Each structure stands twice: as C-alpha cells, then as structure tokens.
Amino acid sequence: MGRLFSVLSLMLLLFQINTVAQTPSLSESSTISLLTCGSGEELYSSFGHTAFRVQDPALGIDVVYNYGTFDFNKPNFYLNFAKGKLIYSLSRTSFERFLYEYELEKRWVREQIFDLNLAERNRILAFLENNYKPENRDYAYDPLLNNCSSITGDILIDQFNGSIEFKESHLKKQYSFRQLVRQYLSYNSWSAFGIDLAFGSVVDRVATVREHMFMPYYAMYQLRNTTKRGKPLVKRERVILDYAELEDNSFFPLSPLFWFSLLFVFICVITYLDRSHKARSRWLDFSIFLVTGLVGTILLILWLATDHTSTPYNYNVLWAMPFNLVFAFILLAEPRFSTWMSKYLLLLLGLMALVILLWIVGVQSFSPVLIPLFLALGVRYLYLLKISKLP
DSSP states (O other), X not given: OHHHHHHHHHHHHHHHHHHHHHSOXXXXXXXXXXXXXXXXXSGGGTTOXXXXXXXXXXXXXXEEEEXXXXXXXXXXXXXXXXHTOOEEEEEEEEHHHHHHXXXXXXXXXEXXXXXXXXXXXXXXXXXXXXXXXXXXSEEEOBTTTBSTTHHHHHHHHHHHTTOEEEOXXXXXXXXXXXXXXXXXXXXXXXXXXHHHHHOOGGGGSBOOTTGGGGSHHHHHHHHTTEEETTEESEEEEEEEEOOOOOOOOOOGGGSHHHHHHHHHHHHHHHHHHHHHTTOOOHHHHHHXXXXXXHHHHHHHHHHHSSOOSSSSSOGGGGTSOTTHHHHHHHHHHOSSOOHHHHHHHHHHHHHHHHHHHHHHHTSOOOOGGGHHHHHHHHHHHHHHHHHHTOO
C-alpha cells in the first residue's frame, strides 16, 4: 500500500509540474501588451499586423501569440480561400523570433503595455494558452470581421465583462470598410483594383467604432482611447523598431489606369477604322464580351456561391454581365444583328448608366480606374448599336 501511495504521489506531482509548465503563474514583474507592426510590401502585409506579447523577466518568459498564422500547404488552401472558408490559427513563438521578420523587412513595431493587475494578467495568459491548444487554435478567418486585429477587441470584451469602453473621440470620421481598406493601398494598383472589383456593396456601410479595429493601425489608435473601469487601458507605449512607413514605388506604365486608358484609345481607333470601312472587327467584339462575361461570372459566383461576407450584392455585375459570355459567341457566329441583339446592347448601355447612378447616390463605390474602361465599352456598344440598325 505504501508503494502504491508513493507511485500515486509521484504521478500527481508530475501532473502538477506539467500543468505549471503549460500555464505558469506570472510574477509581479510580468507585462501583457499589444504589438502593432507596420505595413509590408506583400498584399497580405499591406495593412500591418497585430499580436499579443507576454513578458515575465522573473520566469524568463517572452512570447508572442499571433492570430494571423496561415499555412499555404494545408489541403485545398486556395480552394477554401476562393470559397471564403479560410482557416487561420493562433501560433506562439519567442519575441526574438517574431521580431526578426520585421527587422529583415524594415517594418516598424510599436508596443502598448496594458494596465492590468496580476490576476488579470494571469487570466489573459490562461485564455491565450487555452486558445493555443491544438483543438482550439484554428478559427474561421474573415478579412473584415474576424482577423488577427479585430480579435483584439473581442478578447478584451470577453475577459473584462463589460468594464472595457471603446471611446470614439480619436476618430474625426467613421469610415466604411471599403474606405478603410483603400487607405492602405494605392488606388491605382492592381491589388486595389482587384479588391474593389470583388467587394460588394455590403462593404460600403459605415463601420462601427469597434469594427474599425479590423485594421491593425486603427486597433492601435483605439487602444489609446480605451478605458477599463474608467481608467486608460494602456499604461505606456513604446517603439521597438523605428522604421519609416514604406513608400509607394509603383510604376505608372504597369498600373491599371495606364492600361485601361490605353485600351480606351485602342478601342476608339479600331472603332473609327471600322466606321470608315463600314465594317466590324469581330475579334475585338468577341474579346470584349468574352472578358466582361468571364469577370461577371466570377463576381456572381463570389456573390452567390461562397461564404465571403464582403462579396454579396456586387453591382459590378451590371457592367460585367455574365450573359456577355454567351453573347460573345453569338456575335462571332452571326454576321447580322437581330432585333433582340439590338435590345441587348441597349440594355447594356442602360445598365452602365445605372452603375454610374448607384455610384453617385452611394449605394456602391466603384474603382476610379474603371472610368476609362466604361468609356471604352460605351464607345463600342454605341457603335454596335448603330450598325445593328443598318440594313
């Protein structure tokens, strides 16, 4: 019996040691803070980054909890991304290793240290450690509503039971989700154009004060204006890496505005030549309707057949009509226009006018680089409508 008791005591001691090792009890010298990192050159890093830091010199702890981890090598990663079912994970790494990446990329890092008592610090650490368990670390990522930055507000609310107050005096204006995204991308870049094209009108609503926190910079600004039980949440702020913001070094001849302007000139020239020779360049019309039809089909799939929260009600499908995909082959095969084809061209012109109206009244904001493309399509549609009425 004595031997059995000794074995059980040893097992209990080992269990206690393992538990302490997994979630240690922090000392009075510990701190919990939020790290905000500057923008990077890649699209996924253009908006900055946010992570939690737990530091305890007495215990030799200095780790970073990062909710922005994803793995390209996971099965069906790109398919899940297209379907809006992207899974991100909470990772844990040493502060030194975390900082190394930003040192290499010369991106600034700032730290906001929370004013928390020891019990609150241990509560946050226990929460993060529980989230880090293999069965808990994965979560359904949403770029606007549930990302590495917006989750900061969720954790603070969850852990402090309504004693957290997000004030709004730091915001001169509340922006829509689309306006917030545009602040960190050059409007005349392919990435900005692609995002604007994919986003539906749902992102043109004004974000709440807390929703602004999906942007890491705004999460940092918000914490400067957040209180816990009436006292500032952030005790102090410091710069860890002091680098300047990355500048936009885009080359205009590679930009969408340049190419769409060139396309406008090209279509105008071909249309003028067609008019002079009383002809129709079928290859041009086929290309226009094929490409706009393909774009519209993709946008319609993003709207109706995926879980993306930012792509529904996308009125870009009014100018990039999915039916153009079929019309392209009809135009290629038919030497003459029928009555219904003329009416379809009138419909396309009317829908483009509707897009402009929706833009003006604020139902949906469209990419400014679309203007020369709209002009190019308008010129060609009007010419096709004119020759459709000829005998």
